[in-house]
Amino acid sequence: MKQNSILTRREFLERNALGMGSVALAWLLQQERLRANPAKPELERPSFDTLPKQTHHDPSAKAMISIFMQGGPSHMDICDPKPALDKYAGKDFPGKIKYDNAAQASPKVLPSFWKFHKYGQSGMDFSDLVPGFSSIADEITLIRSMHTGVNNHGQSIHAMNTGRTTRGRPALGSWLTYGLGSFNQNLPAYMVLRDPSNLPVEGVLNWSSGWLPSLYQGTVVRARDPRILNLEPPAELRGKPQENYLGFLDDLNRRHANLHPGELDLEARIASFELAARMQAAAAEAMDISNESETTKKLYGIDKNETKDFGTRCLIARRLVERGVRFVQVFTRNQFWDHHGSIRSSLPASCTKIDQPTAALIKDLKTLGLLDSTVVHWGGEMGRLPVIQNDTGISRVGRDHNTYGFSMWVAGGGFKKGYIHGATDEFGHKAIDKVVNHYDYHATLMHLFGLNAERLTYFRNRQEQTILDGQPGKVVTDLLA
């Protein structure tokens, strides 16, 4: 091979930049070289990428969609029925309780306003608030014994989302993409579909890569143009103007490269613009739902005002996963589920927004044969208390925070189908049976992705850091299919 002679641009592209295969190969060769020379002082910085990685064991899950319900959905009103609440209605709660809002605190027990029924073969209980959930009871694992143990939104969000209650650590999606890479190099490996109205509590920290390389940070799809910063031009340049720009730039760069024969970095940079254009096209295509059938759109509730936005985002989430994106997180708006007051009217509104689209996602993934390899998670950072907050009339009562026992559900990717795990006490206050801590949840998730949470490490401060960070996270085998 005439490796040392001057390469023409075409030769260069043929060898190096045509399609992913060759790039991946080059990367593999480089890794091979690194492996051959271990335990040396670092002469060069390690480089990071999102190419697919070897897992510790065979995975059952390949992708994940997390429907994150910030604020704390009221489990005893949705999926964890507690007859004791009716018995004690209006009486003082017999145990000890920690309130977040002191001014409106009250020890009086508040029964649920909604009726529960059993669904599916497992007889999973759901209230009338979530007919969609009821229809997928046979597909999901309902965990009723979640626990983080810190009563603030921010800290509990971090626990669920990063493994620790403190700020600054890498998000779950960052860990997964760091450990696994992604199947599609034209799309970001980790994408976030935020609510159009505002940022969730803790803002951009929800998808921060912490001290992992910023490559593993979540890429946000915004509600307004450009929807993905840097991956989409502003409207005025979209289409033809940007094509012209790229054409002109390519011309400038080729002229320049012609004066610098054999300067491969210049050729590589020319190729990088072509690649960038491909990535841009791929992102636009993935987010464009116009080619989806009316039936599909209807399934997600895109035809109705109250579910249009959330349904669209769930559908995009499915499209992204379908195209090889590793981790997608869908957020509701700031404190969407934080029903401190007027729970009787506001909780149904919250449920309506997400119930049909979320259920549609499960059904759609199943139809497409993707559910077996895609984990879907629905849940927030906390549940709510069995007692009244704001005791000023039935239309105004609400429930305060509770991170000692709450519910969430998971489906697909190797989780059991139609299974209820764990339980809270008779008031729904504390998880008492088969408690699942946030770190157990993370260890289990990692396991499904073929990773051992203790072995997926990142070297920092002379230590191998893990998502568990020394917490006793265990794979909850009961949850596995």
Next chain:
Amino acid sequence: MHARTTALLLIAGLVIPSIGSAKSGDGASSSLSFERDIRPIFQTHCFHCHGEDGVRKGGLDVRLKRLLVAGGKNGASVVPGDGGKSLLLQKLESGEMPKGKEKLPFHEIELVRKWINAGAKTLRAEPDNPEDVLISEEDRLHWAYQPIRDPKPPAVEGLRSTNPIDAFVGRRLADNKLKFSPRAKKRTLIRRAYLDLIGLPPTPEELGSALSISHGELVDRLLDSPHYGERWGRHWLDVAGYADSEGYTEADTERLWAWRYRDYVIGAFNDDMPFDQFIREQLAGDEMVPFPHKEMSQDKIDLLTATGFLRMSPDGTGSGGINQNEARNQVISQTVQIVGDSLLGLTVDCARCHNHRYDPIPQRDYYALRAIFEPAIDWKNWRSPRGRAITLYTDADRKVAADIEAKAKVVDAERRKKIDFFIERTLTWKLKNMPEKLREPLRKAYLTESKKRTDEQNKLLKAHPSIRQISAGSLYLYDREYNVEIGRLNREKGEKLKLLLAEAKKKHPKEKIDEKNLAKFDAEGAKALAEFDSKMKYYRESLAKKVMDKMAADAKAIRDTKPEEQFIRALTEVPGKYADTFLFHRGNVDSPKDKVLPAELSVVSLPKNPIPVNDKALPTTGRRTAFAKRLTDGTHPLTARVLMNRFWMHHFGHGLARNPGDFGRLGEAPTHPELLDWLASDFMKNGWKLKRLHKLIVTSQTWKQSSTRTQTLEEADPDNHLLARMNVRRLEAEAIRDSILTVSGKLNRKLFGKPVPVMEDEVGQFILGKENLDGERKPGKAVDMQGEESRRSLYVQVRRSRILSMFNTFDAPDMEPNCTQRSVSTVAPQALLFMNNDFVMQQAKLMGERIRNIEKDDLDRQMRIAWELAYGRFMTGEENMRATKFLDQQRAQFTERKHKEPAKAALANFCQAILSSNEFVYVD
């Protein structure tokens, strides 16, 4: 900025065979020796279990040939002359040894076989004690430990340049039958000189003026520019690990005063401070300043500031929730690492846990080096970052501050009184809603100190959490309740008013009646309304948050008028206090072993150790002063070589030795060892003056060559080790941003000062700006940066966890703890940034406006101006045609899209393409 989306790794630089020096050991088998060829292999792979630290697994010690022959439990390991019978070889071949994943490469096993078969020779009689060969004769022969020579520049036939650099480079070229490339064009050289020496492209005026003077004059002019210190100071800050935050923990606390060290470095470069002095001040400036460190003159302040060099390593010890011992020891070891990287060019940190696996640095040496710094960074008597800060407050400042504090305290006291009032109000109000009989017991229970409450009182309070929890901190929650009440009263009042007015009007149809004059017609009604008002007033007076916030703000406003207390981030010792240094077994801080005295590395040491344990002439130990003196005494084999190599790297893209942080066995040996030595000795002989060196390099024929590759050169020397041409180089992250700002005309050329803050934008990218978040981290209004956003990149805050996304995209270093050499990647996110990023598009627009201000209508002139601004050269006819076509296309597009100003938009987009182009981000 899209550092953070997707990476697609484009492998830009391919693997090309190296022309660097060959490693020893490839000779005939008969000349193979244990010391030179075999021992280094065992040192790397085997000593850990078979010899070191008293560990002899299987009873085998492989550090001496004699011991190999003697063997271990399984008998002789090596049978000289017979590889087949040598147990050692069997174990290596079968992969049984070394244990673990990393096996010996095939060629090394072959080497061992050949050596055994040839009789397992040693070069000399082996010592009795294997510990005596921690550093072998062969180790000492390594080029980097040899004294720096002062070679005479060689004669080169036909060489016209009198610059000694060209003689050394020309000699090697001639030996390889190569020639210098032709000199680059004048305009190319001007742009190259600007970006190399000051990191900014020339403005059209500067370019015009540069064209009329000689290259030498231009170099002098650039070296005199204050921007020179910014450019070259930044290079030094890389290896010093400059950062504006402490790192280590997730909180990554801001370092508020590190910037003074940054400014000190810029100043030192601009003043052309002799580099030996620069080193001495950074290592031991504190020992040049008498105690107490109060009411100091500027030169004393500068000397203390210089030691900031030794305070650059991450330091998490000011944060909670960490293992203090580990964090403290990491500060020490990373400080030693920074010193090793920057001044010794050795990976000393590799000898922290065991003897260095490749280089002659025994673990004991590492701890001796550490002992030089330990009196100042004493992990047993730790001082937190805050505790170390040296105040610049004067007594006069203190007096002014005390007076202001007294005024603020008055407001504090008023506020506390007000809080008591609010608590009382809220308590009374909440109790009013309670059953009569509970009110007094509840009040009493609440007012009783919590420890003294009876069980009954506790029970009572527990049943009434809304009373129990009233406190200064929770008052804002009760505001909401008051507001609900106020809202209700207001509604009721409105209804009542409507009713009363209707009734009154019925009685007095001719009168104009409103709330104000209602009393004239319906005294009782008016009174009822007034009652609503007085109730609402009562509740409004009970609203705590606003009042408390206002009073807190008032107190703060008063305090803010104090003269700002500024600090220096410096390294100091506590006089008369120093602890012993111990070697940590396998690097573990919990396993201290032998006591170690301060000393420099043995392999380069003087016959007599110059580092005192405690210099009686100084109030502090003087260890660092002595070390700095030794490094700069003119005979140290590493210091000047390492520096010359580093400076060379910044001029050419590669060092003469290509691993600037590793002059050991693994680093590539220099391609031009004589040149490196000549530069080093010339530098030292002439007062360690950096500007003189720059001038020598930048006016050399070597530097002035064209960068064009040719077929001949590619075949002979594709990696340009021999320097037969200049290297084409991509600008660093900072230089890209600074160049864009220069061309758009927005660059704020202010020097020095506090860093420009970095914050997260709404999707989590790091942009310039002052953080303005609410309690839930939702962004508030953007804060006006008043031109600070356009300052040079080296003034942008270096917060380790928040590297400006644009810098990150273009390979800015992570300071963990420092960076010896930047890497250059070419990846798609960089392209996306130029295509779609806000900053780029905004600057392109500004560049367009700048051009229109010079030339309003003539499109042709506009294009030509753009060319000169960005590339520093004229547009060619072909380029002109292509550009005209592009501008026509875009104008048509924007007109079609009903853009308000199609011509402006087209010009902006044209500028964006120029900023995106290779010619702009690469230097020829």
